């Protein structure tokens with residue numbers, strides 16, 4: 001079965017992935033392609049049901065501003081331009097774009113034309129809030145277009161050429177702050193592009209299992225299992241597809257959270273697969289002695305991981321396929337090309353030529369995180385694995401600021417355990433996307449009983465985010481924070497001060513290292 005396909009043409013906007021996720025939420029399959037990596041000829045062959053232009057940081061008049069071939073508008077594909085994409089549509093088709101007298105940023109009262117198919121759904125009010133983020137605007141409509149939304153400062157907040165199925169919105173319907181934005185996208189997809197919405201995880205699981213069987217035949221598959229959502233879902237999918245032709249190697253580097261290594265082992269060891277756990281903490285600790293620089297830690301752990309994995313894989317002998325839990329955001333990000341390296345993520349970008357295998361398979365590479373979770377549920381994985389919060393490849397090693405010692409690791413594991421326990425007790429564990437403790441390298445004076453102490457400061461971090469590219473700190477109540485703090489200082493040795501990290505990303509990152 002081939003799904004209906006919508007093309008999201010990426011002009012470098014910060015919400016490019018979010019647009020694609022929203023389209024998938026409407027049960028329509030879509031793929032994101034950088035605007036300069038797909039030609040009009042290739043688009044013709046792809047035969048998308050519709051095309052969405054993302055926003056982007058440039059002005060259409062800027063030097064090297066992203067552009068598209070005018071021919072694209074003549075092919076009969078429905079197109080929706082968003083933000084920069086809307087200006088590009090106007091400009092390319094002979095309209096004009098100018099700089100706003102007053103830039104619009106944030107929630108903005110918007111007036112919609114209810115006769116336009118994008119806004120005709122009964123839920124959408126004639127006046128509602130949209131999310132704006134622009135300094136240019138469409139100052140003259142191209143021929144054949146009419147204005148279908150405006151704000152107090154922006155005369156063309158949306159334009160449409162119904163006959164040609166071309167639509168453009170200056171605001172961001174993909175962002176939650178735009179009231180009924182998802183409904184607008186759904187109307188474009190279902191009423192303009194005429195998609196039926198045939199994308200769901202039940203179909204996907206069946207098809208993926210079939211595809212894996214076809215590809216793998218009676219070959220051997222090797223998977224590095226971390227116990228994270230992606231590799232666990234992949235293990236479940238592969239075990240359904242090829243059973244004990246699969247070997248999972250779980251390299252326990254010793255930097256898992258308290259008890260986690262055992263939990264991962266318990267979750268997988270009774271499956272009809274070959275499961276190998278390697279306890280390699282000593283090797284990793286040896287390599288990290290004296291290392292306190294975050295990037296060196298990450299690189300050291302990444303390299304050692306490969307070595308341990310390689311040694312174990314060699315024991316199995318030749319495998320045919322190496323499976324990787326790459327998911328779609330990794331694919332989009334690596335396609336985007338010139339983003340600066342903020343941190344070198346281990347486990348993205350891949351395992352090596354060192355292992356003797358024929359081919360890499362990445363059955364999740366077209367799925368977003370929430371889809372991966374749905375697939376996990378579809379395959380019957382436990383809630384603990386499906387809802388596990390993200391955990392970085394290098395583990396607690398990058399949550400201990402400075403040099404790692406056994407003692408510090410134990411302190412952090414105990415404190416983190418209490419924090420997680422209290423968050424779950426407060427019923428917040430599914431609302432907060434990621435929450436953890438960080439052992440800082442800072443020591444300060446305290447008093448316990450009649451004694452002076454000179455101990456570590458522990459930081460608590462909890463964030464709410466949809467894409468992990470930007471994040472808000474979670475507004476956990478003082479009561480919950482206070483319970484965490486007093487339990488931690490009382491129950492964990494060598495911590496005499498607890499602080500809560502109240503920075504957003506950007507400018508901070510989620511992890512401290």
Ligand code: XMP
Pocket residue numbers: 342343344345346347390391392393394434468505508509510511512
């Ligand atoms: P930052 O700290 O960059 O983190 O804001 C964004 C998200 O990525 C996770 N993270 C990692 N995930 N390998 C991973 O698989 C890594 O090396 C790694 N480093 C950070 C982080 O936990 C957060 O969810």
